[in-house]
Amino acid sequence: MIAQLRVIIQRLGALLVILLVIAGCKGETDKQAVVEKDPSQPAFLQIGSFSVQHVSPSRTHVRDGAGRTLVLIERGTEPPKNVPATQIIRVPVQSVAAYGYFEVCVLRALGVLENTLVGVTTPANRWFIPEIKQGMKNGKIAFLGDSSKIDFERLEHQHPELVLTWDPAIIPMLDQLGIPCVVTTTPEAMCLNARMRFVQFLAPFFHKEQEADAFFARIRSALDDIRARTVTSTSKPKVMWGDVYEKRVLVEPGNAWVGELVGLAQSDYQFDDIFGTSCIEITLERFLYSGKDADILFTYRTIDSGATSKEALARMNPLIKDIAPLHTGRVYSPKPHYVQSGDRLDEILTEIAAILHPDVYPDFPLQFFNELPDTDPVLAQKENKDDDK
Amino acid sequence: MSAHFSLQCITMLYFLGFCVSFVTKRKPLLFWFVVPALLVHVYLIYLRYLAAWPLLPMYMSSLAVPMVLGIFWMFPQTSSVPFKQQILFQRLLLLFCLLWSGLSLCFPKDFYLPFLQSNTWLAHIFLLTGIIGKACLLCCAAWGIISLTCNTQDEKRICMTQSFNWSIWGFVFWTLSMFSGEVWSYLGWGTPVVWEDAVLTTTMAAWFYYGCYLHLHLTRSWKIGYRACFASFGLVILLFATLPDLGPLRSPF
Amino acid sequence: MTTATNTTTLENAVKSSPSTLSTLWKMAGSINLSIILLLLLTLDSLVGYFCLDRNPSLFRPMGDMGLMTWIDTYGRHNLAVTGWFFVLLALLFVLCCNTFVCTTDRTLRILRNRKQHSTARLLFRLAPHCMHYALLLILTGYLCSYLFSIVIPTQTLVIGSEYILPNQAGTIRFISFDPVTYNGERLYWLDGNVLSPKATLRLSTPHTEQEAVIGFNRPARFNGYSLHLKNFEPKTQGKMHRKTRIDLHVRKDPGVMLYLAGLILFSFGMVLYGCEWIFFREVSKK
Numbered sequence: 017m018i019a020q021l022r023v024i025i026q027r028l029g030a031l032l033v034i035l036l037v038i039a040g041c042k043g044e045t046d047k048q049a050v051v052e053k054d055p056s057q058p059a060f061l062q063i064g065s066f067s068v069q070h071v072s073p074s075r076t077h078v079r080d081g082a083g084r085t086l087v088l089i090e091r092g093t094e095p096p097k098n099v100p101a102t103q104i105i106r107v108p109v110q111s112v113a114a115y116g117y118f119e120v121c122v123l124r125a126l127g128v129l130e131n132t133l134v135g136v137t138t139p140a141n142r143w144f145i146p147e148i149k150q151g152m153k154n155g156k157i158a159f160l161g162d163s164s165k166i167d168f169e170r171l172e173h174q175h176p177e178l179v180l181t182w183d184p185a186i187i188p189m190l191d192q193l194g195i196p197c198v199v200t201t202t203p204e205a206m207c208l209n210a211r212m213r214f215v216q217f218l219a220p221f222f223h224k225e226q227e228a229d230a231f232f233a234r235i236r237s238a239l240d241d242i243r244a245r246t247v248t249s250t251s252k253p254k255v256m257w258g259d260v261y262e263k264r265v266l267v268e269p270g271n272a273w274v275g276e277l278v279g280l281a282q283s284d285y286q287f288d289d290i291f292g293t294s295c296i297e298i299t300l301e302r303f304l305y306s307g308k309d310a311d312i313l314f315t316y317r318t319i320d321s322g323a324t325s326k327e328a329l330a331r332m333n334p335l336i337k338d339i340a341p342l343h344t345g346r347v348y349s350p351k352p353h354y355v356q357s358g359d360r361l362d363e364i365l366t367e368i369a370a371i372l373h374p375d376v377y378p379d380f381p382l383q384f385f386n387e388l389p390d391t392d393p394v395l396a397q398k399e400n401k402d403d404d405k
Numbered sequence: 406m407s408a409h410f411s412l413q414c415i416t417m418l419y420f421l422g423f424c425v426s427f428v429t430k431r432k433p434l435l436f437w438f439v440v441p442a443l444l445v446h447v448y449l450i451y452l453r454y455l456a457a458w459p460l461l462p463m464y465m466s467s468l469a470v471p472m473v474l475g476i477f478w479m480f481p482q483t484s485s486v487p488f489k490q491q492i493l494f495q496r497l498l499l500l501f502c503l504l505w506s507g508l509s510l511c512f513p514k515d516f517y518l519p520f521l522q523s524n525t526w527l528a529h530i531f532l533l534t535g536i537i538g539k540a541c542l543l544c545c546a547a548w549g550i551i552s553l554t555c556n557t558q559d560e561k562r563i564c565m566t567q568s569f570n571w572s573i574w575g576f577v578f579w580t581l582s583m584f585s586g587e588v589w590s591y592l593g594w595g596t597p598v599v600w601e602d603a604v605l606t607t608t609m610a611a612w613f614y615y616g617c618y619l620h621l622h623l624t625r626s627w628k629i630g631y632r633a634c635f636a637s638f639g640l641v642i643l644l645f646a647t648l649p650d651l652g653p654l655r656s657p658f
Numbered sequence: 659m660t661t662a663t664n665t666t667t668l669e670n671a672v673k674s675s676p677s678t679l680s681t682l683w684k685m686a687g688s689i690n691l692s693i694i695l696l697l698l699l700t701l702d703s704l705v706g707y708f709c710l711d712r713n714p715s716l717f718r719p720m721g722d723m724g725l726m727t728w729i730d731t732y733g734r735h736n737l738a739v740t741g742w743f744f745v746l747l748a749l750l751f752v753l754c755c756n757t758f759v760c761t762t763d764r765t766l767r768i769l770r771n772r773k774q775h776s777t778a779r780l781l782f783r784l785a786p787h788c789m790h791y792a793l794l795l796i797l798t799g800y801l802c803s804y805l806f807s808i809v810i811p812t813q814t815l816v817i818g819s820e821y822i823l824p825n826q827a828g829t830i831r832f833i834s835f836d837p838v839t840y841n842g843e844r845l846y847w848l849d850g851n852v853l854s855p856k857a858t859l860r861l862s863t864p865h866t867e868q869e870a871v872i873g874f875n876r877p878a879r880f881n882g883y884s885l886h887l888k889n890f891e892p893k894t895q896g897k898m899h900r901k902t903r904i905d906l907h908v909r910k911d912p913g914v915m916l917y918l919a920g921l922i923l924f925s926f927g928m929v930l931y932g933c934e935w936i937f938f939r940e941v942s943k944k
Contacts, residue, residue: 060735065715069731082905083722083811164900184812185891185903188819204715263846271712289653290516291712297847302516305655455844459853518847524854525875573935577928584921592875595886595907596721597800597917603711610703617696623786624689645704649711 064210065202066217076107076220082184082199088220102191108223109178113171115163119180119200120145121358125215125231126224134174137163144353168193178221205272205294208280212236212361231359238362239280242369246282249373253311256286256341258295258303260333265303266295266316274314274368281369286310300335307339312372313347314385323349325392346371347388354384411449412468412510413657418442419471419503426496435495439475442502446472453515460519461528466536467650468509471502473540478502486563490551494567497547505647507657514652527589531582535608538578542615542643545571549636552629561629568636569622576615583608604649611646614639687759695753702749706742713739722811722907725804754794761790782934788927792920799917810908812888817902824910828881831860833869835902839895855890857904872906883910 061068067079075096076088087099091106112128113135114120120136123129130147139159140152151157158174161167163183171179172193179190179197190197198221206214212235219228255278258267268274270288278285286306290296295316307313317323322332326347330337341347348371357364367384370377422438429435450469453462478498482491522528548568555561586608590599598605618635621627627635685691710717716736720728733740765787772780813821815832822829840853856873861880870878870885877886889905 060731062716062732062735065718067719067731079719082814083719085723183900184814184889184905185816185901187814188816188903202715263849289514292517297518298516299518457845460845521853521855522874527875573932577932580924580928584925587917587921589875591914591918592877593886594721594888595877595884595909595911597803597913598721600710600714600717600720602714603707606703606706606710610700610707613696613699613703617693617700620689620692620696626689626693642700642704645707648707 061213061216063213063217064206065204066210066214068217068220070220078198078217078220080199081202084199086196086198102194102196105178105196105221107221109221111174111176111178113160113174113176113179115179115181115183116200117355118182118358120148121356122215122218123180125359125361126219126222126227128222128224132222133157134176135160135171137161137166144356171195180218203293205269205292205296207271208239208273208276211273212239235362235365238365242277242281242365245376246369246373249282249376251373251375252283253372254284254286254309255312255314255372256303256306256310257314258287259316260300260303260336263300263335265298265300267298267303268294269296277365277368278372281372283372304336304339307336307341310339310341311345313339313341313345315347315349317349318352318354319349319386320352323347323386323388325389327391329388348385349388351384351386357384408449408452408515409510411445411452412506412513415442415445415449415471416503416506416510416657418445419475419499419506423496423499423503426492426499430492432495435499436479439478439499439502443472443475443479446475446506457519459524460521461523461532463517463519464514464650464652465532466539467505467512467647469536470539470543470647471505471509473537474498474502474505474543477540477544483567486567487560490555490560490564493551493554494544494547497550498544501543501547508647508651510657511654512651513655514650516652522593525589525592527585527592530585531589534578534585535582538575538580538582539611539643539646541571541575541578542611542639545569545575545615545618545636546638546640546643549633549639552633553637558629561633565622565629565632565636568633569619572615572618572622572636576612576619579608579612579615583612602649607646607649611642614642683759683763686755687763688756689760691756692753692760695749695756699746699749699753702742702745706746709739709742716740717743720804722809724807724809725801750797754797757790757794761787782930782938785927785930785934788930789924792922792924792927795920795923796917797920799913799915799920801913802916803911803913806912808883808910810906813906813908815904815906821906821908823881823883823908827883828861828863830880830885830906830908831862832904833858833860835890835904837890850895852890852893855887855904857887857890859885883908884914 059070065079065081065083069077069079071077074090074093078086078088080086084103086103086105087096088105088107089095091108095101095104110132111134112123112132114123114133115137117138120129120133123133124145124147129145130151133148133151134156135158136143136148136152137160140149143149143152148157152159158170160171160174166186166189168189172195176195179186179195180200181197182199182201184199187197187199198218212232215228215231216225219225256267257272257274257278258265260266267287267290269290269292270276270279270285271291272294275285275288279288287298290298315323315329317329322328326342329347330342336342354364364384366377367380367382370380371382371385371387374380418438419442422435422442425438426435450465450472453465453468456462475498478495482494486494545568548564548571552561552564552568555564586605587597590596593599618632618639621632621635716732716739719732723731729744733743737744765784768775768780768783768787775783808824810824815821815830817832817834820829820831834857836856836858837852838854838856840848840851842849854873856871859870859872859878861868861870861878863881870880872878872885872887874887877884879885886907886909887904888907891900891903
């Protein structure tokens with residue numbers, strides 16, 4: 017029986033090797049064919065849940081966050097007949113409406129913000145990006161209304177060739193208007209690689225592949241620097257990123273870019289084992305358990321939403337008042353312009369690394385985060401006065 | 406009584422039961438450990454279901470498997486099995502109960518909230534048949550291990566018959582679990598396979614392994630000793646199948 | 659000379675072909691091969707666990723873009739993580755051949771000797787082969803599903819909007835959204851949130867019109883297509899909720915009937931085998 021088995025294993029092994037060789041040869045030939053078409057571009061690029069496939073020099077297929085396949089064709093070329101008109105995008109795109117800060121930051125990173133952006137869903141007074149402030153002032157960029165109540169007449173008036181959105185609810189209306197759109201949210205949180213490479217997803221829309229590659233190289237270099245510096249650090253802080261809203265606990269999962277960054281910067285991410293969407297909801301018990309021995313908490317709340325001090329956080333969420341970062345550790349909240357600074361991702365990553373390892377980044381000036389004091393400055397002053405009295 | 410404390414109690418009771426099983430061969434004495442453990446176990450699973458129903462409690466398999474094993478432990482053994490092997494089987498069941506409840510105590514994965522697609526009876530069948538199937542297959546592995554300790558061919562044959570019987574039931578429940586998962590996948594997502602959870606690969610692995618075991622037994626392709634080894638190795642496969650239910654290491658105290 | 663040699667070789671080949679074929683047939687249906695294959699499949703699936711774990715975005719697109727396109731994109735460009743899947747496909751293919759040959763062989767043998775058994779006994783003896791054929795049916799169904807399905811992965815509809823199926827096969831209009839909301843303390847995290855979404859669709863062709871309610875795990879069938887609810891908004895009751903929308907996953911899947919039939923056939927075979935095992939073998943033991 018053993019001899020029989022040996023013969024069968026040998027034959028199966030030979031069959032598998034032949035199959036693999038055939039598959040390998042075929043794959044190699046196909047790869048060569050694509051490279052001949054456009055040597056500078058990879059035939060297929062996966063960026064988290066997004067993908068870019070260069071089908072021919074004048075045609076690229078992209079898959080957006082909702083799993084829709086969009087076809088990018090060169091201006092002036094014949095559109096494919098079997099694809100709905102709203103899934104065909106003529107590139108380079110010349111005018112864009114963007115829903116979120118993230119999309120706007122990517123446009124800025126690609127260097128197309130000033131020339132292409134024509135509509136946003138945030139009013140002028142809440143922007144920190146000078147190009148947008150200026151564009152809104154001179155009327156080039158329009159406020160299209162709040163994201164839940166878009167003024168479609170205004171949108172149509174702006175003639176965007178593309179809408180970048182996180183809200184798929186506008187797709188039917190955009191289909192009626194004949195405006196293609198790209199959904200930028202995904203079922204899973206963006207990992208660090210996807211976050212760095214997202215510019216490479218949007219680059220083919222604007223023929224800005226080189227700029228995207230340069231941006232990616234910049235972020236990679238920042239990451240290399242972080243890795244090299246933090247490896248010498250003696251501390252290994254435990255970090256949590258999330259918050260509690262009434263009874264609902266939202267955290268960044270381990271597969272999110274922040275979780276991966278914390279791991280890369282020689283620190284322990286307390287929710288490393290959690291997998292899922294950004295701002296994933298978990299049980300309160302788990303949050304409190306992870307908070308028992310955490311050193312650093314990054315909260316989602318900004319000063320405007322009440323994150324003025326550790327005491328204020330504990331007051332807002334009595335459930336978390338006992339977690340370690342509120343007593344012995346540190347708590348950081350994002351500054352209001354943080355969400356509009358995605359094009360400075362290298363600086364953000366470095367700042368997070370500096371927060372985790374103050375020993376290797378001494379006197380690092382914080383630009384994107386605030387370290388929360390133990391008590392509110394105003395309250396503390398008042399208490400001091402009361403004490404004096 | 407908190408869930409964590411309940412699980413601590415259960416693990417402790419199984420541990421004591423396992424230790425005492427070396428001192429006494431009288432089953433009624435061990436009831437004093439197993440029955441309370443089972444009662445607490447039922448309470449714990451009731452708590453998990455209470456926090457999720459009508460949705461599916463997430464990653465509950467490793468928690469519920471020792472309960473089903475405990476229930477199996479209570480069943481009287483068939484008279485054809487020699488007393489020595491019966492004792493060994495009971496001891497091994499207690500060891501598996503201890504191992505699995507220890508795993509769910511040290512590696513809990515109870516922090517995910519249920520998802521809306523699990524609001525269907527198919528999801529519950531998927532979970533429950535999977536749990537029963539895994540417990541039966543563990544019994545099959547237990548008899549395989551016992552068979553390795555037997556001195557005579559007759560004893561070996563009896564143990565392997567027991568192992569085969571359990572494997573049949575395990576395979577049936579495991580298959581039912583897989584099938585209900587497939588129907589659920591079609592109704593819920595429209596696709597034959599849902600790639601979201603890697604549990605599908607370990608489930609598939611166990612199914613292939615026990616499919617292979619049944620073929621080995623029915624065709625008598627391998628000698629009884631080899632088959633006993635194969636059945637025993639099933640324990641490793643089932644431990645692999647438990648991996649998706651385990652979270653990070655937490656202190657049990 | 660060359661012609662003569664060729665003729666001899668051909669004759670030899672013809673002479674030897676029945677025995678070669680039968681050897682090949684025997685080899686293909688060998689139980690040892692089945693065992694090796696099942697073990698390799700076990701091993702491959704375990705390797706697959708480590709590749710698939712936390713990497714669903716690589717495999718998820720297969721459900722809507724089909725197997726061939728997936729192989730050409732995600733599969734081929736991530737061989738380190740997708741390699742196990744290719745091995746799985748190859749092993750399953752060989753297993754299917756092996757199962758078919760082995761089962762057909764034995765089924766024919768049983769049928770040839772059918773007069774020796776009663777009808778009930780014959781049925782019970784065929785039970786394992788029924789399961790084997792069912793497995794082939796399930797795997798063929800899966801393959802058809804991944805090769806020939808027409809899929810519209812996400813079609814978003816707001817109330818009043820329409821979607822026209824490919825080739826004008828019909829129109830889907832989203833009429834209303836009446837979710838069941840959970841209110842209570844037991845599931846505190848679900849308090850005020852939708853527990854069971856229910857969307858009413860009007861499905862019309864030039865000749866017919868009907869209404870269908872869809873929800874999670876409750877698809878609707880329309881003109882050969884199945885309509886699955888993939889996502890919806892709003893998920894929360896309250897003032898600040900988002901605009902009502904549903905995301906549909908529309909499929910025309912020729913494999914689904916095959917694999918559902920396979921599941922039923924396998925279950926039937928399993929019940930038959932169970933009956934034989936419990937009643938006949940236990941009785942014969944006694």
